[in-house]
Amino acid sequence: MSCRNIGFILLFSLAFASVGNGQGRYKLWYTKPAANWNEALPLGNGHLGAMVFGGVAEERLQLNESTIWAGGPNNTVDSLAAKYITQVRTLLKEKKYKEAQQLANQHLGPKGNSGMPYQIAGNLKIAFPGQDEVSDYYRDLDISNATATVSYSSGGVNYKREYFTSFTNNVLMVRLSADKPGKISCRISLESPLKQSLKVSKNQIELSGKGSDHENQHGQVKFSVISRVKNTGGNLSADSTGIRISDADTAVLYLAIGSNFVNYKDLSADGQKRAIASLDAAEKQNFSQLQAMHKGFYKRFFDRVSLQLGDTKSTELPTDARIKNFQNGDDPQLAELYFQFGRYLLISSSQPGSQPANLQGIWNGDLKGAWDSKYTVNINTEMNYWPSEVTQLTELGTPLFQMIKDLSVTGRESATKMYGARGWMLHHNTDIWRITGIVDGAFWGLWPTANAWLCQHLWEHYLFTGNEKFLRDYYPLMRDAARYFTDVLQEEPDHHWLVVSPSVSPEHEYQNTGGEAVSVTAGATMDNQLVFGLFSSVIEAAKVLHTDQAFADTLIKFRSRLPPMQIGRYGQLQEWLEDWDSTTDHHRHVSHLYGLFPANQISPFAQPELFAAAKQSLIYRGDVSTGWSMAWKINLWARLLDGEHAYKLIKDQISPAENNPMKAGGTYPNMFDAHPPFQIDGNFGCTSGISEMLLQSHDGDIYLLPALPAAWGKAGSVSGLMARGGFRINMKWQNQKITQLQVYSTLGGNCRLRVNQKLFSKLVKTAKDENANPFYKVAAVPRALNHTQQSVSTLHLPETWLYDLSTQKGKLYTVIP
Known part of the structure; x- marks a missing residue:
């Protein structure tokens, strides 16, 4: 994207934003230091992460770097698995489900390891003698410019600390200052459970470390953490453990981390040289110059989207108090802050050239974090990137796309050796080494469909951006994932449908008798939806690129033999091929609803029966669950x-994690999502959900304000949300009705709008027939098998009007003045 276009976007968005976007609107702030990790505040630049605790007597900045993982290059492919997979398939065909599970449990487990954990780099500690008693304490994270501050008074002196992780120079910066000269005295040290050596000179501390051994894998990631100090006034001194600053006017700390990681199979870099190069470049600029460059880079992303949901007196309270009050209070701006906090976290944990955001983004305070802080690709990794396209952070999907490219290489081994198939595949979990074998055992791990879900992100990127070069580059990955399924789909005996077997409906079971749980199955609904979506996107991509017509024809035939979705005896959308659902099942995974979201296979207008069944399933599952x-x-x-039910869940989500009666879900004081413990996907998923409440573009049109709750309906605005086909939308509304509407077309073409009100603009005309815009083509979904013949006459949909707006590339259209 050119600088000219970026400038236009910013002017476009800022000109439309409501008045009142005042100072502090996007600050998380507190009146005391963090008592634990879930109160510390996150900074990051995609590569380097820090958690700021804000302690008075001692500051702790917990450090991460995106490539510090345990172990080293490996894959977890089991070359002996093929014969057992064949045997499990046979047992499933014979409906010997328990026997299939027993065989899978015995022979289809992890090979060598279940993946390596993402690890803490260490801690930068700053001890301040004589500052135990303070007043006017204040701590914040300003997500409008990605900076943090701490301030307080002690002994008649006002102290201030400023922090940021530079996007432009890949260093953590800290400035210590006071309103009186000679008052900065402290001791600086580095520590790490992965430390191998520590070197200290007058103004530099260097810690060398190595990723740990784990599950038969030798730690091979070597890294260096180097911190340098510059003082104005006063003195510096050093000993073997750290640096002392005495009586300085100000002090500035520069910190960089470098590792030997190049990619999943190459550890030939020199981490020390990388860190030194970052520091040398940064030291050519002073703190203010680096901060200005950092803010400028960050705001290019953050300022693309503005959201205004209203202000109340609740905004005057500290963030932890607002979280406690949100469920029963009147604080629409906190939902807005949570939405933007998700965008902040994605900008800060996923940048081109970095690793993708993992289960904890980039922030992990342990040697072995929860679930190893890996990539769980049966929902969680994908959820991390749900906001990227719609909230105009499209470039931030680059690390995910690179990981998919890596997996398309490592996944050929698992496809060939385990399943005897062409193409590539992986199971439900991977790590920095791009493993593709079974993780955590057959009960959860025997899920071979992650390639289809990951490829959906490639297709969605094309639908939002129209980037044909990107599609051409990544089409081979999509094609080869589809080719894998043409080789492995099995004919089931009752209807002769083609199904994925063996598999699971992620992390769920359909039988549990006598304490013996069964998860392994054939033809799980989610698998059917995923393969249908993958085949459909590859068919369309081949058409766009004028290639592989014969293969596309083959996929059309295979797609026609996939099982249709089924409505079970309770009026629910079945999760499995058989009607095994229970009305008392409140499992956290709702995998069979993938077709409703994030896919577009269940429409209120085209498939009302499926729509009603999906709603019934969601009602049975209930609301209370883990955060994600x-x-x-x-x-x-x-x-x-x-919108009312969606908003109810937002209130459940933004409630204190420790007070949740189910001991699950909620939000920590630092606004991190609680699984529990912390998982970042809940933050990203909620940001995506708020976007979906305001704009949807998956069902052949752009539906404006499709699920606006009454709490936000009185007055509000949003600018910069993206719709498929490259349409950028700005809206204002009052009393649930749009009062201003602008559409900027980045690609041109027909813009079909669905609204809950009549439009009288001369720019639009009543829509007829199918949308001619190719980015809005929806694959024809087979009619559901309804085993209840349940009527959908009770399904009440809002009255809507459809309009077409003819657009040209690069032009702005004001539809409603």
């Missing part, structure tokens, strides 16, 4: 056009 699950449900209720 509630976030998924926000998106699902938005797709069900029920």
Whole structure:
């Protein structure tokens, strides 16, 4: 994207934003230091992460770097698995489900390891003698410019600390200052559980470390953490453990981390040289210059989207108090802050050239974090990137796309050796080494469909951006994922449908008798939806690129033999090929609703029976769950056009994690999502859900305000949300009706709008027939098998009007003045 276009976007968005975007609107702030990790504040630039605790007597900045993982290059492919997979398939065909599970449990487990953990780099500690008693304490994270501050008074002196992780220079910066000269005295040290050596000179501390051994894998990631100090006034001195600053006017700390990681199979870099190069370049600029460059870079992303949901007196309270009050209070701006906080976290944990955001983004305070802080690709990794396209952070998907490219290489081994197939595949979990074998055992790990879900992100990127070069580059990955399924789909005996076997409906079971749980199955609904979506996108991509017509024809034939979705005896969308669902099942995974969101296979207008069945399933599952699950449900209720229920779940999500009666879900004081413990996908999922409440573009048109709750409906605005086909939308509304509407077309073409009100603009005309815009083509979904013949006459949909707006590339259209 050119600088000219970026400038236009910013002017476009800022000109439309409501008045009142005042100082502090996007600050998380507190009146005391962090008592634990879930109160510390996150900074990051995609590569380098820090958690700021803000302690008075001692500051702790917990450090991460995106490539510090345990172990080293390896894959987890089991070359002996093929014969057992064949045997499990046979047992499933014979409906010997327990026997299939027993065989899978015995022979289809992890090979060598279940993946390596993402690890803490260490801690930068700054001890301040004589500052135990303070007043006027204040700590914040300003997500409008990605900086943090701490301030307080002690002994008649006002102290201030400023922090940021530079996007432009890849260093952590800290400035210590006071309103009186000679008052900065402190001791600086580095520590790490991965430390191998520590070297200290007058103004530099260097810690060398190495990733740990784990599950038969030798730690091979070597890294260096180097911190330098510059003081104005006063003195510096050093000993073997750290640096002392005495009586300085100000002090500035520069910190860089470098590792030997190049890619998943190459550890030939020199981490020390990398860190020194970053520091040398940064030291050519002073703190203010680096901060200005950092803010400028960050705001290019953050300022693209503005959201205004209203202000109340609640905004005057500290953030932790607002979280406690949100469920029962009146604080629409906190939902707005949570939305933007998700965007902040994605900008800060995923940048071109970095690793993708993992289960904790880039922030992990342990040697072995929860679930190893890996990439769980049966929902969680994908959820991390749900906001990237719609909230105009499209470039930030680059690390995910690179990981998919890596997996398309490592996944050929698992496809060939385990399944005897062409193409590539992986199971439900991977790590920095791009493993593709079974992780955590057959009960959860025997899920071979992650390639289809990951490829959806490639196709969605094309649908939002129209970038044909990108599609041409990544089409081979999509094609080879589809080719894998043409080789492995099995004919089931009752209807002769083609199904994925063996597999699971992620992390769920359909039988549990006598304490013996069964998860392994054939033809799980989610698998059917994923393969249908993958085949459909590859068919369309081949058409766009004028290639592989014969293969596309083959996929059309295979797609026609996939199982249709089924409506079970309770009026629910079946999760499995058989009607095994239970009305008392409140499992956190709602995998069979993938077709509703994030896919586009269940439409209120084209498939009302499926739409009603999906709603019934979601009602049975209930609301209370783990944090990421509630976030998924926000998106699902938005797709069900029920803004009140989606908002109810937002209130459940933004409630104190420690007070949740189910001991699950909620939000920590630092606004991190609680699984528990912390998982970042809930933050990203909620941001996506709020977007879906305001704009949807998956069902052949752009639906404006499809699920706006009454709490936000009195007055509000949003600018900069993206719709498929490259349309950028700005809206204002009052009393649930749009009062201003602008559409900027980046690609041109027909813009079909669905609204809950009549439009009288001369620019639009009443829509007829199918949308001619190719980015809005929706694959024809087979009619569901309804085993209840349940009527959908009770399904009440809002009245809407469809209009077409003819657009040209690069032009702005004001539809409603």
